[in-house]
Amino acid sequence: MEIERFVSLSQGEWRSMRSGHSLAFQQFEEVLSTIQIKKLSLKDADVVKLIKSSPNIINKPLSPFRIDWKSESDWSDENSPNLSTGSCLLIPIPNSHQKGILLRSLGYTEPIRTISNYCFLSDGTFQLETKYQNTIAEERIWFISKTVRCRASVTKSAESLGILQTSFASEVKIIQA
Amino acid sequence: MEIERFVSLSQGEWRSMRSGHSLAFQQFEEVLSTIQIKKLSLKDADVVKLIKSSPNIINKPLSPFRIDWKSESDWSDENSPNLSTGSCLLIPIPNSHQKGILLRSLGYTEPIRTISNYCFLSDGTFQLETKYQNTIAEERIWFISKTVRCRASVTKSAESLGILQTSFASEVKIIQA
Numbered sequence: 001m002e003i004e005r006f007v008s009l010s011q012g013e014w015r016s017m018r019s020g021h022s023l024a025f026q027q028f029e030e031v032l033s034t035i036q037i038k039k040l041s042l043k044d045a046d047v048v049k050l051i052k053s054s055p056n057i058i059n060k061p062l063s064p065f066r067i068d069w070k071s072e073s074d075w076s077d078e079n080s081p082n083l084s085t086g087s088c089l090l091i092p093i094p095n096s097h098q099k100g101i102l103l104r105s106l107g108y109t110e111p112i113r114t115i116s117n118y119c120f121l122s123d124g125t126f127q128l129e130t131k132y133q134n135t136i137a138e139e140r141i142w143f144i145s146k147t148v149r150c151r152a153s154v155t156k157s158a159e160s161l162g163i164l165q166t167s168f169a170s171e172v173k174i175i176q177a
Numbered sequence: 178m179e180i181e182r183f184v185s186l187s188q189g190e191w192r193s194m195r196s197g198h199s200l201a202f203q204q205f206e207e208v209l210s211t212i213q214i215k216k217l218s219l220k221d222a223d224v225v226k227l228i229k230s231s232p233n234i235i236n237k238p239l240s241p242f243r244i245d246w247k248s249e250s251d252w253s254d255e256n257s258p259n260l261s262t263g264s265c266l267l268i269p270i271p272n273s274h275q276k277g278i279l280l281r282s283l284g285y286t287e288p289i290r291t292i293s294n295y296c297f298l299s300d301g302t303f304q305l306e307t308k309y310q311n312t313i314a315e316e317r318i319w320f321i322s323k324t325v326r327c328r329a330s331v332t333k334s335a336e337s338l339g340i341l342q343t344s345f346a347s348e349v350k351i352i353q354a
Contacts, residue, residue: 017203019196021347023325026194030205122299144315144331148200148340152329154321163325168345170198 002120003092003100007063009143010037011177016069018151018169029167033071038177040064046089046105054103054115057093061103064091092118102128134158147173179297180269180277184240186320187214188354193246195328195346206344210248215354217241223266223282231280231292234270238280241268269295279305311335324350 013036020029040047047064051057068087076082086106094100102116116130125142139153151169156162190213197206217224224241228234245264253259263283271277279293293307302319316330328346333339 015203017198017200017205019198019205019207019345021194021196021345023194023347023349026192026209028194028196028205028207030196032203121302123304125298125302127300138321144343145338145340150329150331150343150345152327152345154327161322163322166321166327166345166347168196168327168329168343170200170343172200 001062001094002097002124003094003118004063006120006124006126006141007037007039007065007092009146010065010141010149011039012037012173013175013177014149014171015174016169016171018071018167020165020167022165023163030074031071031169033069033169034174035171036066036068038066038068040066040089047091050089050091050103050105050113057103059093059095059100061091061093064089066090104130131158135164136161149173178239178271179274179301180271180295181240183297183301183303183318184214184216184242184269186323187242187318187326188216189214189350190352190354191326191348192351193328193346193348195248195344197342197344199342200340207251208248208346210246210346211351212348213243213245215243215245217243217266224268227266227268227280227282227290234280236270236272236277238268238270241266243267281307308335312341313338326350 013034016033016035018031042061042064051061066089070085073082089105091103092100099119102118104114104116114130116128118126118128120126125140128139130137136156136158137153141149141151143149149171153167154163155165157164190211193210193212195208219238219241228238243266247262250259266282268280269277276296279295281291281293291307293305295303295305297303302317305316307314313333313335314330318326318328320326326348330344331340332342334341
């Protein structure tokens with residue numbers, strides 16, 4: 001399965017540089033992070049719990065994994081401190097070799113549980129679409145070597161489909177899983 | 178032809194936010210640009226000249242265009258001033274619906290004439306590889322709406338294939354051609 005290979009390549013500890021672009025205001029945000037990605041067993045208690053609590057799961061889950069991160073942004077205010085940490089459980093459920101859904105314990109643009117649609121492009125780029133309450137996020141992740149990957153995202157308004165923000169991360173693997 | 182559609186969508190004036198990531202030093206560069214993209218006739222004198230001076234052109238050129246830009250970077254030193262302008266002539270020469278070569282009067286990472294290889298991914302993303310003397314540049318450009326496009330690039334050492342830099346631009350069309 002394409003998704004198994006993607007999760008295997010992603011496993012490990014990454015040092016990430018991320019740039020956010022606010023298009024309306026032409027503002028840049030710079031974020032430095034360390035990201036840990038770890039494959040989990042399908043018998044892991046949290047995995048079992050998230051699958052059980054998700055409606056209408058017909059196909060077989062595959063290669064669940066957990067992402068933990070610590071980030072430091074050059075932006076900060078009272079509502080968003082410049083240091084943040086987080087953790088997220090992700091469970092792919094393929095419906096074909098190239099496509100499927102992804103259960104997430106926590107979303108990317110809004111901190112709620114989500115179900116994303118994913119597919120792989122012809123060059124192996126992983127593409128992900130997530131509908132939140134107020135926004136739609138489109139992400140694409142591609143490997144440019146075994147130890148460097150890129151991650152580009154676009155956030156749109158769910159109502160107007162206007163593009164709010166883009167972001168791009170360059171991620172270098174510093175510890176092999 | 179896929180390339181004709183791509184050039185038509187690209188025509189116009191764009192406001193660009195670009196972030197450069199130097200991976201070894203974890204340094205960010207921020208660049209604001211305006212970019213003009215204009216389709217040219219195959220009879221344009223500069224187009225005819227560039228084709229004539231390029232060796233081994235077998236297939237038919239299609240949708241030549243010119244890019245003019247003005248950029249302002251937050252980096253500067255004696256060798257690279259923070260304000261720059263430039264102009265580049267580009268001539269696609271498809272060898273199939275999805276693939277071909279691209280003649281450029283000026284390269285992206287080194288200011289020399291180049292021949293790039295291009296292809297389109299399954300979602301329409303335009304992918305470009307250019308071999309320079311010291312570096313290899315891989316670019317991908319994709320439209321997220323008719324008026325917003327993203328451009329990600331990776332620069333590798335031609336000798337070691339080590340990844341030197343990545344960059345990402347978010348481009349908003351401000352004037353339709």
